[in-house]
Amino acid sequence: MSRRIDHTLRPFRGLRLPYLPPLLHWALAFTTGAALSLSHAGLPIVVCAAAIITALALSSIARIDAVARRRRLQLILLLLTPALFAVGFWRADDAGLPSNSLANVDLAGQTVRLTGVVVDDPQWRNSGIRLLLDAETIEIGSERRTVNDRLQLHLPDPQDVRYGDRIAVNAVLTPTSESSDEYLQWLADQRIAASALVRSGSLARLSSADLGWPQSLAADVRSALNRSIRDALPPPLSGIGQGMITGRRDAIDPELRSDLNDTSLSHLIVISGSNLTLLITLVMAASAWLVGRRFAALLAILAALSYGALIGPDPPVQRAMWMAVVFASAHMLGRGASALYAVSATAALMVALEPYVLLDLSFQLTLAGTLGIVILMPTVSQDFLSGQRGIAGAIRDAALVTLVATLTTMPLIALHFERSALIGLAANLVVTPLFGWMLLGTASTALLGLVSQTLGTIASWPLAWLPLQWLVLVAERTAQLPG
Incomplete structure (x- = not known):
């Protein structure tokens, strides 16, 4: 130089x-x-x-x-x-919605005819059903044109609709572009062009879902796990368990959901990137003492891929799955110090492919939690994932991982749930450290219930009932506090 x-x-x-x-x-x-x-x-x-x-x-x-x-x-x-x-x-x-998107069309409350494919599992609400639709065509009066937009549909009456169905509906569209409504702004950030209120009785199924055997198998497994959780746990705990394990959001009690939203705890009861990252790290920490670091990392990779296949093509879960695979692969190759570089590069690649993921809370929590574990865990536990301290070290690492992930994601939780930031911070501090117990305990209960309903019911009390009941208790009590 x-x-x-x-x-x-x-x-x-x-x-x-x-x-x-x-x-x-x-x-x-x-x-x-x-x-x-x-x-x-x-x-x-x-x-x-x-x-x-x-x-x-x-x-x-x-x-x-x-x-x-x-x-x-x-x-x-x-x-x-x-x-x-x-x-x-x-x-x-350059990644915004195109100028010819329905987000930029002023339809002034007109009823239009839409056709498209359902791209997510229907979500049941008290007010009806919520669907995500990849729209293919739209008819406005006598005009028919091809579109390529994702819409959120609200169906006021029960319908037998499944992921992958091709449907046609009459609906009133509300474009998300330039809207002052916070919910519509959030939809726009998810690249959803419009919210559509479907006219009652107008839905027609044009073709049924043509799922391959992997998707059919995953759907059957999700159904069996949901049934096992319902048999082992009473409501509303069974609804929370289904949301955490299989992603079934409509099983959660609406009043409890409101309390969880008010106390910033709702991110715990749905499948999210940060939860999957924490799960994979807990698998590595719990098994490293038994099978060694590299084989534990391999188990974590298999767990991430299997869980991603079980849940299906939910983008936040798929992104978290690949980030967890990259993190575990660095440890499996004996290059744990390179995990920071690998995770950072993976996150940047995801942003390059879809810049709007930066606005997704699930992606933010995934990245914050993963980077927190990668950067802080080697400092607070110098033999992290080494498996050299036996089961005591595994328990210690599992507790530290949960604590680190909680602390590094807390600022984001406070930012996004600013309406109840102080209450939410306090609630998360006393609940999130038990998340590993909730998740692994509920999953174990569901698996045991597949073997025997009686066994699942007996095991559910220490494995799942206690931590889930604590979550409900904290949510209900803190939601009643002023502020």
Whole structure:
């Protein structure tokens, strides 16, 4: 490095920041650029962020001597960091709904005819059924045109509709673009073009779902697990158990759901990325002492893939599944220290493929929880996942993993549930540390119930009833507090 360049980099060397490889800088730069674009940040904020990203890259360049080999290549890659910031900003700006989307069409309350395919399991509500539809055509009066939008449908009356069915409905659309309604804004962030209220009795099934044997098998397994949980646990605990294990959200008692929302605990009762990440890490921590770190990581990978196949093509679960696979693979290959690089690169790749995932709470919780475990666990437990301290070490690691994941996701929970931030923080602090017990205990109860209903009922009390009842008790009591 020339004397002039060395003199220029001297202030950045004074920052005393450790050398970070280009992959981390690229992931941070790209993701930051995309986040600022999606949040419509002003020019001063964008310029400041770009300056910080560049300064961090220069601080690593100033410590390039710490690199053992390929210094010139790493120097060139680090110099490209500001360009990745710009690419991320452009990618997110270019990822919005197209101008011809139904989100931008003013239909003024007209009734239209829609055809499309149901792309998620129907969710039952007190007011009817909620569906996600990938719309194919729309008829407005005598005009018929092809569309390529995702819509959320509300059916006021019970219907026999299944995932994969091709249907036609008469509905009144409410576009999500430029809406001042918070719920419609949230739908827009999920790239849902419009909310549609279906006219009663207008639904027609054009063709039934043509599921292959893997999807049919997964549906049968979910049904059997739901039945096992219902037989072993009383309501409303059985509804919570079904939501946590199989993702059946409509089984949860509406009044309890309201209490859970008010106390910021609702993220615990549905399948989410952060919950799956925590589950996989608990599997690794609990089995490393018995079968060794690498085989425990292999078990975690198989568990993640199996669970992802069981739940189906739910995007948050699929994203969390692959992030968990990457995390476990780094440990299986004996490169636990590289888990941070692998997880960061995977997250940046997901953002590159679909920038709007940054607005998804499930993705945010997944990333925060995973990075918290990757960064903090080796500090608080130097032999994390080593399996060297037997069952006592496994129990300790499982407890620490839950605590770390709770602390690193708490700021996001407070941010998204700001209406009851203080109450929510307190409720999460006394409930979330028991989440591993809830999840693994309920899953064990469901599996034992498949073997014998009596066995499942007997085992449910210590395995699932106690932690789930604690969740209900905290939610009901804290929901009554003012604020």
